[in-house]
Amino acid sequence: MGKHVRRYVMGAMIVAAVMLTAGLVVAQEGVPPTPAPASPAPALKVDTGDTAWMLTSSALVLAMIMPGLALFYGGLVRSKNVLGTITHSLVILCVVSLIWVLWGYSLAFGPDVGGFIGNLEWFGLSGVGGEPHAVYGPTIPHQVFMLFQLMFAAITPALITGAFAERMKFSALLLFSALWVTLIYCPMAHWIWGQGWLAKMGALDFAGGAVVHISSGWAALACALVLGRRQGYGTAQMVPHNLPMTLLGAGLLWFGWFGFNAGSALGANALAASAFLATHTAAAAGGVSWMVAEWLHRGKPTSLGIASGAVAGLATVTPAAGFVGLFSALFIGLAAGAACYGAVVWKSRLGYDDSLDVVGIHGVGGVLGILAAGLLASKAINAAGADGLFFGNPGQFGVQLLTAGVSVVFAFLGTLMILKLVDWTVGLRVAADEEERGLDISQHEERAYSQM
Numbered sequence: 001m002g003k004h005v006r007r008y009v010m011g012a013m014i015v016a017a018v019m020l021t022a023g024l025v026v027a028q029e030g031v032p033p034t035p036a037p038a039s040p041a042p043a044l045k046v047d048t049g050d051t052a053w054m055l056t057s058s059a060l061v062l063a064m065i066m067p068g069l070a071l072f073y074g075g076l077v078r079s080k081n082v083l084g085t086i087t088h089s090l091v092i093l094c095v096v097s098l099i100w101v102l103w104g105y106s107l108a109f110g111p112d113v114g115g116f117i118g119n120l121e122w123f124g125l126s127g128v129g130g131e132p133h134a135v136y137g138p139t140i141p142h143q144v145f146m147l148f149q150l151m152f153a154a155i156t157p158a159l160i161t162g163a164f165a166e167r168m169k170f171s172a173l174l175l176f177s178a179l180w181v182t183l184i185y186c187p188m189a190h191w192i193w194g195q196g197w198l199a200k201m202g203a204l205d206f207a208g209g210a211v212v213h214i215s216s217g218w219a220a221l222a223c224a225l226v227l228g229r230r231q232g233y234g235t236a237q238m239v240p241h242n243l244p245m246t247l248l249g250a251g252l253l254w255f256g257w258f259g260f261n262a263g264s265a266l267g268a269n270a271l272a273a274s275a276f277l278a279t280h281t282a283a284a285a286g287g288v289s290w291m292v293a294e295w296l297h298r299g300k301p302t303s304l305g306i307a308s309g310a311v312a313g314l315a316t317v318t319p320a321a322g323f324v325g326l327f328s329a330l331f332i333g334l335a336a337g338a339a340c341y342g343a344v345v346w347k348s349r350l351g352y353d354d355s356l357d358v359v360g361i362h363g364v365g366g367v368l369g370i371l372a373a374g375l376l377a378s379k380a381i382n383a384a385g386a387d388g389l390f391f392g393n394p395g396q397f398g399v400q401l402l403t404a405g406v407s408v409v410f411a412f413l414g415t416l417m418i419l420k421l422v423d424w425t426v427g428l429r430v431a432a433d434e435e436e437r438g439l440d441i442s443q444h445e446e447r448a449y450s451q452m
Contacts, residue, residue, distance in 0.1 A: 068255075091174065115191070
């Protein structure tokens with residue numbers, strides 16, 4: 001084991017050195033040639049091309065949830081829990097969709113109340129129709145922006161389910177998801193995307209590093225700590241029951257992420273193309289970086305490791321995708337693969353049971369991505385953004401540090417309180433005998449596979 005640890009440490013040092021050199025290179029190279037000049041604010045007029053792209057992007061993000069995340073998580077659990085795990089993503093999509101169109105969208109993006117939350121003026125989508133909104137997409141119908149954001153709201157609590165896979169009651173899941181989206185996700189979305197206090201400070205989060213990945217990752221840590229370990233954790237074998245299913249899910253996540261990030265440009269334009277390129281590059285670099293770190297540490301690369309690294313690269317580049325260029329995205333992906341692999345390795349030493357590594361990939365990746373935006377953001381990529389530290393603006397990195405810190409604390413502590421409330425009302429964890437039989441039977445009276 002000592003040899004493997006030394007190999008991993010050596011690999012991590014190499015990656016860190018590459019990252020430091022990369023930052024200097026990016027800073028010295030400056031901005032891409034002939035950047036496009038800033039254009040005046042567009043008139044409020046629906047553009048059919050932008051609208052078609054945003055509807056497509058909304059569908060792509062939907063595919064990330066069902067079937068992408070559902071298959072990715074479903075393949076990682078034991079066979080007795082696969083249907084229960086897939087059902088988590090399915091029912092969260094249903095529940096959050098209803099919450100979003102009734103009150104969630106208004107809380108997240110409605111007229112600001114003290115920089116903290118939106119009011120309920122848009123309850124039931126009152127006033128959210130076919131005309132563009134000056135802030136939320138001047139060339140697309142307001143309702144299209146709402147639908148796009150609905151998919152973000154749905155995938156975020158679905159990500160959390162990986163932390164408590166194989167042991168939470170279905171009734172608890174329903175109550176937890178409804179409360180969490182309303183009390184944690186909506187305020188955070190408003191702070192950063194809905195003209196809230198962090199937005200006014202200039203926080204950069206292009207597609208959800210804080211709103212989606214930090215919030216879900218650190219909420220996942222709270223869930224893992226409160227629910228405790230699965231029965232037999234550390235002694236019984238808990239290996240993935242169907243890796244091909246997981247790899248298929250990873251591919252669908254990668255595919256859908258182009259809508260997630262490039263769609264956040266809110267139009268079919270050059271910014272969308274730049275975010276698309278950054279997304280793909282970071283995913284590829286993350287897969288390679290995780291593979292190398294795992295190879296050095298464990299002596300063998302795995303298919304699951306490569307897929308996990310790609311997802312880590314995707315999650316980490318998300319907040320920066322619209323603010324950074326090609327080489328910055330490459331370095332973000334390399335850092336993500338190594339850092340998130342290290343976080344997963346350390347999980348076993350810290351002793352908490354995050355079943356499907358939500359904390360290590362989304363929690364750590366989200367923080368790393370928010371900070372990377374503060375280092376590598378360039379006005380040449382997005383004229384509406386700000387330069388980062390490597391482009392002469394150290395203040396932006398300070399804003400990003402504050403954003404990451406506030407997001408971690410709010411998501412973690414807020415989730416702890418919600419979990420206590422759910423436990424007090426319906427109870428959080430299935431009984432010991434139900435956990436032993438598996439969630440498929442105990443919660444749904446179904447089997448994923450017929451007995452041989």
